[in-house]
Amino acid sequence: MHVLIIGAAGMIGRKFAEKIALTGRVGQRNVDVLTLADIVMPDVASDFAGERRAIAADLSLAGTAKALVADQPDVIVHLAAIVSGEAEADLEKGYRINLDGTRALFDAIRHIDGYVPRVVYASSLAVFGAPFPDKIPDDFHLTPLTSYGAQKAMGELMLDDYSRRGLLDGVGIRFPTICIRPGKPNKAASSFFSGILREPLNGTEAVLPVDENVRHWHASPRAAVGFIEQAAVMDTTLLGNRRSLTMPGVSATVGDQIKALHDIAGPDVVRLIRHEPNPDIAAIVAGWPRNFEVKRAHALGFRAEASFYDIIKVYIEDELEVDKS
The missing domain is CATH 3.90.25.10 (UDP-galactose 4-epimerase, domain 1)
Known part of the structure; x- marks a missing residue:
């Protein structure tokens, strides 16, 4: 199996790549090729036993997405994004990276005849907006109150539509706020x-x-890696046309x-x-x-801390x- 991680230099992408390097698998499937891409050269998973490729590329630039999917990876994990605080401060940059980059990726996939990869799309709780019930149910409407949330909601809708058309096999995972993140603070409001x-x-x-x-709503980096792994191998027929899930936390x-x-x-x-x-x-x-009810995610095997x-x-x-x- 060939796995492509876009946003591999970020904390979650790096940890997912390191787990693949350690185990050689995603779920029960062996990984033979691991491609890591980010705006900076990813310097992770160098001990991977299979073929490892590292690419520095901007997904929002013309031709980048086409080049990334040319070898038709079986699983594509799309983590590349401008985070919440930065997307709110810079409207143009947020839409260019978070929306245009996502659409470029999805369109590059659909232009390859017969190619239907599993796409794990990193969404966010920011797709929801107040007022909220005490616990937000799985069918709560998307009413984002930030530009970042709007961009992620648009990505979810594209994921649903392209999956419905059979152009890709998508799973959207709405990450909780990941805590405790190692390293230095980033520009996220969280x-x-x-x-x-x-x-x-x-x-x-x-x-x-x-x-x-x-x-x-919180979950650990370890749980976040588990979410991606589960999304990469799960039976997506169980999702129907609602391809995005709120993760446990x-x-x-x-x-x-x-x-x-x-x-x-x-x-x-x-x-x-x-x-x-x-x-x-x-x-x-x-x-x-x-706070959330996450009955769908729990039923499909997603787990986080208690x-x-x-x-x-x-x-x-x-x-x-x-x-x-």
Whole structure:
């Protein structure tokens, strides 16, 4: 099997590629060829036993998508995107990358006769907009309140339509906010959810820009990799024409996060969190969903952590303990 990961230099793409390199499989299917593409040259999965290709390319530029799918990969994981805060700040760039790049990819696929790959499309909870019920059901309408959410919703609709026409075999996965993200903060408005845990656990100060009663939906990077793997191998006939799924997660307030950090790491670590209100971030986050019913995803085998304690322990195991070894 040939797997193409677009956005492979990002955190989730890198971790998925590393898992393929470690196991040589996606699900129970052997991977013979692994192609990694991103705007910068991906420097991951160098220990993959099969054929590995790394490409630096901008999906939104003419001809890039055609070149990426020329060898007809069996599974395409589309993670490339401009994140929420940046897409809101730069309208043109957000639509060029998040919408035009996605359409270029889908059209490059459909122009190859008889080629119907599995396409795993990374969507977002930002496709939903307030007002929300206490728990958002699987059939809740898409009413995004940000440009990023609108771009992802458009991608979902294209995925449904191209799948309905038999041009590709799509699965859209609406990621929870991934927490705790390793590395440095990015330009996503949600970056602080990881920062207020990651930085203190690493002995440095973190800024909290919102109130502690802000509630959101979270899953770990380890769970995110599991979502992609499940989407890559699942029976898509079970999806019908609704190809996008909200992924499982943990509904927690910022206060819940801080309490879990306190219980696991102690009060001295928590004291490294500095409250510094940011009205712009608070306004964006206020329009985000907080809790979900994910019956469809659970029925199809998707799984995530059960508590924020579990999410913090995953970070310690996968990042801090690895760094010390």
